[in-house]
Amino acid sequence: MFRLTIEKSLNRFINANNIDLNQIENKIISLKVDEIDLTLFFLSLNSRIFVVDNHKNKKADVSILMSKASFLSIFKGATIEELLKSEDIEINGSVNTAQQLASLLSSSSIDIEELISQYTGDIAAHQIGKAFRHLKDSAINNDGSLIGAIKDEITTVLVAPSRSKLFKGRA
Amino acid sequence: MGKTTHFGYKQVDVEKKQGLVKEVFDSVAGKYDLMNDVMSMGTHRLWKNYTIASSNVVEGDHVLDIAGGTGDLALKFRKKVGPKGKVILSDINSSMLFEGRKNLLNHGVIDVEFVQANAESLPFDDNAFDCVSIAFGLRNVTHKAEALKQMYRVLKKGGTLLILEFSKVENQTLEKIYDLYSFNVIPKFGEFFANDEDSYQYLAESIRKHPDQETLKNMVLDAGFEFCEYHNLTGGIVALHKAIKA
Ligand SMILES: C[S@@+](CC[C@H](N)C(=O)[O-])C[C@H]1O[C@@H](n2cnc3c(N)ncnc32)[C@H](O)[C@@H]1O
Numbered sequence: 001m002f003r004l005t006i007e008k009s010l011n012r013f014i015n016a017n018n019i020d021l022n023q024i025e026n027k028i029i030s031l032k033v034d035e036i037d038l039t040l041f042f043l044s045l046n047s048r049i050f051v052v053d054n055h056k057n058k059k060a061d062v063s064i065l066m067s068k069a070s071f072l073s074i075f076k077g078a079t080i081e082e083l084l085k086s087e088d089i090e091i092n093g094s095v096n097t098a099q100q101l102a103s104l105l106s107s108s109s110i111d112i113e114e115l116i117s118q119y120t121g122d123i124a125a126h127q128i129g130k131a132f133r134h135l136k137d138s139a140i141n142n143d144g145s146l147i148g149a150i151k152d153e154i155t156t157v158l159v160a161p162s163r164s165k166l167f168k169g170r171a
Numbered sequence: 172m173g174k175t176t177h178f179g180y181k182q183v184d185v186e187k188k189q190g191l192v193k194e195v196f197d198s199v200a201g202k203y204d205l206m207n208d209v210m211s212m213g214t215h216r217l218w219k220n221y222t223i224a225s226s227n228v229v230e231g232d233h234v235l236d237i238a239g240g241t242g243d244l245a246l247k248f249r250k251k252v253g254p255k256g257k258v259i260l261s262d263i264n265s266s267m268l269f270e271g272r273k274n275l276l277n278h279g280v281i282d283v284e285f286v287q288a289n290a291e292s293l294p295f296d297d298n299a300f301d302c303v304s305i306a307f308g309l310r311n312v313t314h315k316a317e318a319l320k321q322m323y324r325v326l327k328k329g330g331t332l333l334i335l336e337f338s339k340v341e342n343q344t345l346e347k348i349y350d351l352y353s354f355n356v357i358p359k360f361g362e363f364f365a366n367d368e369d370s371y372q373y374l375a376e377s378i379r380k381h382p383d384q385e386t387l388k389n390m391v392l393d394a395g396f397e398f399c400e401y402h403n404l405t406g407g408i409v410a411l412h413k414a415i416k417a
Contacts, residue, residue: 004225011229
């Protein structure tokens with residue numbers, strides 16, 4: 001269900017916006033999020049994307065390993081470059097290809113918090129998503145480092161939710 | 172008797188199975204849609220909707236629905252591919268094709284092509300389709316491995332194969348209820364609604380003889396598909412195998 005939902009959202013977006021997948025056509029991109037034991041294989045073929053299980057152990061052209069926080073932040077528009085600076089991500093292969101996938105994921109209106117919380121049963125994912133949205137605005141306004149601010153806030157949410165800016169005024 | 176295969180729970184000559192399956196579908200064709208609704212309590216529509224939603228089919232695509240029967244999937248695919256696309260409904264049985272054509276005409280659809288063909292020897296070019304589907308058809312095919320190879324051949328690179336078929340129920344309690352329903356209720360429905368108990372007895376038996384989820388997945392991979400996974404629907408009563416030619 002997880003893979004199917006992502007696949008459907010990506011293809012809906014690609015199709016509605018006539019996105020040219022030339023740069024990633026015929027590529028296998030593996031995306032691994034260790035903390036939640038999630039590995040997704042993105043396969044770009046026939047002008048569409050498939051999100052598959054890799055039974056035959058095909059070698060990926062690009063392998064991305066990232067933390068859960070980075071994975072979530074991608075869906076909110078964080079770029080691969082930003083994540084590389086934060087050292088929260090490892091990429092084997094073309095960074096451009098990884099970026100194109102990241103851009104597709106962030107544009108495709110996938111409700112990743114909902115999906116992740118279904119996948120892991122982890123409601124913290126919802127909070128992280130909310131924190132990210134809140135922080136993205138404030139960091140952009142303050143001209144600060146987006147990734148740094150996100151990491152701080154995520155840590156606060158996870159460790160001490162009551163001190164998070166996100167919940168201020170609600171307690 | 173030479174080489175044998177199963178026809179429901181009976182063992183029959185390999186060469187005889189196709190003719191026996193033909194008799195079943197000749198007999199049920201006229202009442203097929205009604206019986207589908209009665210037997211599955213309408214759930215087959217949800218399974219088919221799920222299949223279409225999983226297909227990745229877009230406007231302009233070319234789709235082949237094998238063993239397409241009365242045309243439920245073809246009709247839905249036709250909507251997805253639009254006038255620029257193409258849908259072919261193929262089936263081995265002329266009575267089922269006749270019902271399919273009638274059904275699509277009743278829906279105002281005149282541009283789906285109908286082709287009488289055995290899934291084991293498809294009369295289509297290599298790499299011709301973006302999607303090939305077969306719903307509740309594969310278990311009736313004598314040489315399944317050969318049919319799967321044909322499906323691989325006619326798909327384009329990046330094409331999707333969708334196999335919707337009865338499968339192995341995951342939960343033992345559900346399995347018991349389902350067995351009771353299949354062998355005691357379905358044939359009686361067949362007798363009552365279609366005056367044909369035997370055909371519906373065969374349908375119930377053929378489901379049990381069909382490979383389970385994992386076995387079918389391996390058969391699909393053996394046919395050449397690089398990727399295959401399945402989704403259990405209604406507790407595994409039905410499974411959708413989705414494979415990609417890469
Ligand atoms: C249970 S019906 C399914 C019809 C339709 N796909 C649906 O889902 O409602 C099975 C169909 O498989 C067809 N069939 C059986 N053996 C076949 C074969 N070897 N090649 C192609 N079609 C076959 C039958 O004629 C019948 O129309």
